[in-house]
Amino acid sequence: MSNSATPKLKEFARRLLVYEAATGTSAGGGESAAFRVCEKMREPLGKLMGVGGFRMLLSRALTLAGAEIPWLRELQVKADGALGGLDKCEAKLDARATAAGEIVLVAYLLGLLTTFIGPALTLRLLQDIWPKLDDLNF
Amino acid sequence: MKKNKIPAPKSPKKANPPEKVKIRQLRTGVRGLDDILGGGLPEFSFNILAGAPGCGKTTLAHQIIFANATPQKPALYFTVLGEPALKMLRYQQQYSFFDPAKLGKAIRFINLSQVVLEKDLGGVLEEITREVQASNPSLVVVDSFRSVARKALSGNSEMELQGFIQRLALLLASWQATTFLIGEYSEGEMRDNPVFTVADGLFWLTQNVERNSVVRKLQIMKLRGQGSVPGLHTIRINDGGLQAFSRTLGLVRKKVVPTKRRRLSIGIPELDKMLGGGVLEGDSVLVSGPSGTGKSALATQFLAEGLRCGEAGIAAIFEERPQGYAARARAFGLDLDKPQKNGTLEMLYLRPLDLSVDETMQEILDAVKRINAKRLVIDSLAGFEMALAPGFRIDFRESLYRMIAALTGAGVTILTTVEIEDKFTALELSHYAISFLTDDIIRMRYVEIDGQLRKIIVVVKMRGGNHSKDIREYVITNKGVIIIGPRHTDYARLTSGLPERIGPLEEVAPEPKATGGK
Numbered sequence: 001m002s003n004s005a006t007p008k009l010k011e012f013a014r015r016l017l018v019y020e021a022a023t024g025t026s027a028g029g030g031e032s033a034a035f036r037v038c039e040k041m042r043e044p045l046g047k048l049m050g051v052g053g054f055r056m057l058l059s060r061a062l063t064l065a066g067a068e069i070p071w072l073r074e075l076q077v078k079a080d081g082a083l084g085g086l087d088k089c090e091a092k093l094d095a096r097a098t099a100a101g102e103i104v105l106v107a108y109l110l111g112l113l114t115t116f117i118g119p120a121l122t123l124r125l126l127q128d129i130w131p132k133l134d135d136l137n138f
Numbered sequence: 139m140k141k142n143k144i145p146a147p148k149s150p151k152k153a154n155p156p157e158k159v160k161i162r163q164l165r166t167g168v169r170g171l172d173d174i175l176g177g178g179l180p181e182f183s184f185n186i187l188a189g190a191p192g193c194g195k196t197t198l199a200h201q202i203i204f205a206n207a208t209p210q211k212p213a214l215y216f217t218v219l220g221e222p223a224l225k226m227l228r229y230q231q232q233y234s235f236f237d238p239a240k241l242g243k244a245i246r247f248i249n250l251s252q253v254v255l256e257k258d259l260g261g262v263l264e265e266i267t268r269e270v271q272a273s274n275p276s277l278v279v280v281d282s283f284r285s286v287a288r289k290a291l292s293g294n295s296e297m298e299l300q301g302f303i304q305r306l307a308l309l310l311a312s313w314q315a316t317t318f319l320i321g322e323y324s325e326g327e328m329r330d331n332p333v334f335t336v337a338d339g340l341f342w343l344t345q346n347v348e349r350n351s352v353v354r355k356l357q358i359m360k361l362r363g364q365g366s367v368p369g370l371h372t373i374r375i376n377d378g379g380l381q382a383f384s385r386t387l388g389l390v391r392k393k394v395v396p397t398k399r400r401r402l403s404i405g406i407p408e409l410d411k412m413l414g415g416g417v418l419e420g421d422s423v424l425v426s427g428p429s430g431t432g433k434s435a436l437a438t439q440f441l442a443e444g445l446r447c448g449e450a451g452i453a454a455i456f457e458e459r460p461q462g463y464a465a466r467a468r469a470f471g472l473d474l475d476k477p478q479k480n481g482t483l484e485m486l487y488l489r490p491l492d493l494s495v496d497e498t499m500q501e502i503l504d505a506v507k508r509i510n511a512k513r514l515v516i517d518s519l520a521g522f523e524m525a526l527a528p529g530f531r532i533d534f535r536e537s538l539y540r541m542i543a544a545l546t547g548a549g550v551t552i553l554t555t556v557e558i559e560d561k562f563t564a565l566e567l568s569h570y571a572i573s574f575l576t577d578d579i580i581r582m583r584y585v586e587i588d589g590q591l592r593k594i595i596v597v598v599k600m601r602g603g604n605h606s607k608d609i610r611e612y613v614i615t616n617k618g619v620i621i622i623g624p625r626h627t628d629y630a631r632l633t634s635g636l637p638e639r640i641g642p643l644e645e646v647a648p649e650p651k652a653t654g655g656k
Contacts, residue, residue: 048223050249057224116224118231120238128242 004064004111005104012138013106016126017099019133032090034102038083038109040129046081048125055081061109069101110138161363164316167205167235168198170382170500174356174371176364179339182314183362184307186283186333188323189343193354194375195320196226197233198343199279201379202318204235209243211276214269214315218250219285233379246273250280254289259302262286266306270313278310283319287333300332307336328359338362343373349528353494356382372494383496387503387540399602402513402551405443406436408621412597412606413578419512420549421602422542422575426556427582431593432614433555435470436580437515438463439618440553441483442472449512450482452505454498456521460485463517470618481509488525495526495537502541506550514545518555535575542575560584560635577601582612585635590647594632595621609633613648622648 005013020040021033031039038058046054059077066073071093076084090098113122123136130136163178172178179185179202187195199215207213217223227247230236241247253265270278280286287299310317319333325342328334340360346353354373358366372383401416410416417423425433441451453474455463463485464474477483484505488498506514516522523534542552554576560583579598584591595612597605609632612621628641 046249048247048249050217050223050251052252053222053224053249113224117227121227121231121241124238124241 004115005068005107006111006138008138009107009111009114010103013103013110014099015135016130016133017102017106019130023132032086032098032102034105035083035086037106041109041125042081044125044129051081055079057112058083058109061105061112064112065101065105065108069104071097072101072105075105114138163364164202164206167201168380168382169378170371170384171356171380173386174358174367174382174384175361176366179316180361180363181316182311183338184310184317184336185319185339185341186323186337187318187320187341187343190324190345191322193343193345194373194380195322195343196221196281197230197375198341198380199281199318199320200230200233201235203245203277203279204237204240206277206316207240207244212243212273213245213277213279214273214275215245215247215279215281216250216266216269217247217281218254218283220282223247223249232377234377235379246275250286254286259289259298262289263302263305263309267309270309270315274313275315278315278317279320280318281320282322283333284321284323287321296332303332303336334360344370351528372496374494374497381497383494383500385496385537385540387496387499387537387544402449403443403447404436404553405439405446406619406621408610409436409580409595409597409619412595412608412610412621413600414603414605417551417553417578418602419551420546421577422546422552422554423578423580424554424556424576425580425582426558428560428584429557431582431584432612432619433557433582434458434463434517435466435614436582436619437517437553437555438467438470438472438474441513441515442467442474444513444551445477445482450509451477451513451515452484452486452502452509452511453515453517454486454488454502454505454522455515455517456488456525457518460487469616471616472618484509484511488522495533498522498525499537499541503545506545512550514550514552516552516554518557520557539575546577578605583633583635585632585637587629587637587639588647590649592648595619596633611648 016037017033020036042054042058045057049057055077058081062072062075062077062083066075071089074085074089078084089101093101110122110126113125119138123138126133127136162181163172163175164181165178166172166175187198189195203213203215217226227241231238248269250262250265253262257265266278266280307317319337321333323331334340337360339358339362342357342359344355344357346355354375355370356373357370358368367384367386369385371385374381374383399419401410401414402419403410403416404413425436427433437453441453444451453460453463458466464478467474474483474485478485486501486505488501502514502516505511519538522538526534542554545552576599578600580595581598582593582595585594586592593612593614594609596609597607610621612619614620628639629637630640631637
């Protein structure tokens with residue numbers, strides 16, 4: 001099976017995470033950018049696919065990403081589709097390793113969406129979540 | 139004494155009666171469906187899209203919402219335990235009506251599977267209410283409602299399901315939403331089903347296999363507030379989504395404009411004379427004869443003469459390719475290429491073997507409308523019938539009748555060819571029994587004369603006036619069909635194909651005979 005996290009998608013994921021780290025806010029605060037990206041996607045995608053549907057998609061992304069970045073295998077997807085264990089893992093890692101893992105995870109999640117519904121609809125969904133993010137393209 | 143005049147009581151001013159409610163109609167975005175529905179979808183109606191899997195229910199719903207939803211008047215699409223939403227989007231975006239820009243603001247997909255699995259009917263209704271109140275949608279789709287109904291019936295009474303549907307219909311009507319519930323139902327389930335009782339509109343889609351071809355049909359079984367076209371209408375799903383072909387071909391509403399009928403030349407002066415001066419404008423002419431007698435040549439001459447007089451034409455051909463048709467015309471000195479380039483002639487080559495008769499007729503009607511055609515050639519009826527899916531051949535005569543009646547009523551003159559096998563005992567006109575469709579019948583046939591297979595032509599019928607009763611001999615030359623000489627009075631029983639010479643024996647054959655070996 002082809003790798004759905006292409007270098008282009010990884011670059012896009014990197015930019016998205018940088019943007020989210022700089023501008024994103026969440027209720028709890030202090031979470032990693034990858035957690036916030038997944039959380040922001042969970043609500044609209046959950047509405048579209050159902051909570052179960054989003055949980056499956058994120059689990060699949062995690063499995064694929066874990067093959068590339070082993071520490072990601074320690075993460076779990078909770079019943080409500082939220083990503084669990086990220087803070088604990090990241091506490092043990094340096095910033096570079098953390099960033100690399102987060103990029104790969106988000107890239108696989110976007111890659112799966114692109115595989116199913118194509119880049120146009122995926123970008124459309126992302127645009128609704130991050131309306132101010134410039135240069136939405138991959 | 140002066141009499142006081144008592145003024146006559148003033149008649150009370152007549153008040154205008156209060157106006158009836160006007161039901162606005164939404165366009166469906168489905169070619170042909172608005173006509174079938176009697177103008178469009180009644181606004182705020184509560185509709186069921188029912189049928190077996192694969193009939194096009196989801197595609198139909200998508201097409202309707204993409205045609206109508208705007209950010210100001212959005213559509214809510216609830217998915218329930220059916221096709222996963224991601225896959226639905228994956229497939230539906232292949233259709234040309236799918237506009238990704240509408241997703242999110244104008245069209246919102248909401249997955250209700252979890253709610254249906256975890257909550258009771260009250261919870262489902264609560265969730266729908268919450269979403270409807272938040273979005274104020276103009277259109278709502280529940281796909282599949284069958285899943286909701288199944289859940290409703292598991293452990294609940296039918297009364298509870300009825301109550302749920304009633305409340306749902308009330309909610310959506312109050313919120314001024316036009317609603318579609320999609321369900322995989324079979325016809326047997328219609329009886330006593332509360333869903334069907336509450337619904338304002340019931341769209342039934344079917345898919346039947348007829349020999350080797352698949353035939354999709356749509357029936358509007360119920361539509362409150364307006365008259366729809368009854369019966370089964372063919373539907374087709376292609377890249378553009380669903381297309382519907384009304385049984386009446388959308389022609390029932392067309393105004394027939396009475397015209398002063400002219401005589402049109404057929405392009406063969408002697409035949410014009412036989413027709414009493416030409417074919418009456420708006421007539422349907424049937425040209426019948428066996429293979430090789432020149433029916434297509436005559437049809438080409440009819441079209442070319444029209445083009446020469448500035449009348450646009452359509453050739454719906456089923457047996458030959460347009461290039462071959464044009465090449466034969468060229469051999470007769472008739473140019474069909476230039477008129478095609480300048481848009482006064484269209485050659486429709488309709489040969490796919492699973493066409494519905496209504497689709498084919500729609501193609502022809504669209505072309506006639508497109509170039510304002512005055513002459514139409516259908517060459518030939520046998521080819522036309524062969525191009526249809528087997529299941530549609532039953533409807534052939536009925537549909538042909540509707541199309542011919544509508545087009546001739548609008549002033550289009552139609553020439554149809556039909557191939558028949560010559561019998562050497564009788565003069566058959568057509569084995570289609572379609573003479574009721576035609577105003578005029580021209581019969582061409584072979585006769586055996588003096589060791590040659592020669593050709594004769596006769597005008598059998600002309601509804602609009604007198605015509606020649608002569609049986610004339612003709613030849614096909616590099617100028618097309620040429621009628622030669624006066625009528626044959628030297629023979630008896632020409633129509634049998636085996637005439638008997640009753641005149642003098644000296645006769646020069648119209649085409650040279652082979653000479654003997656001596």
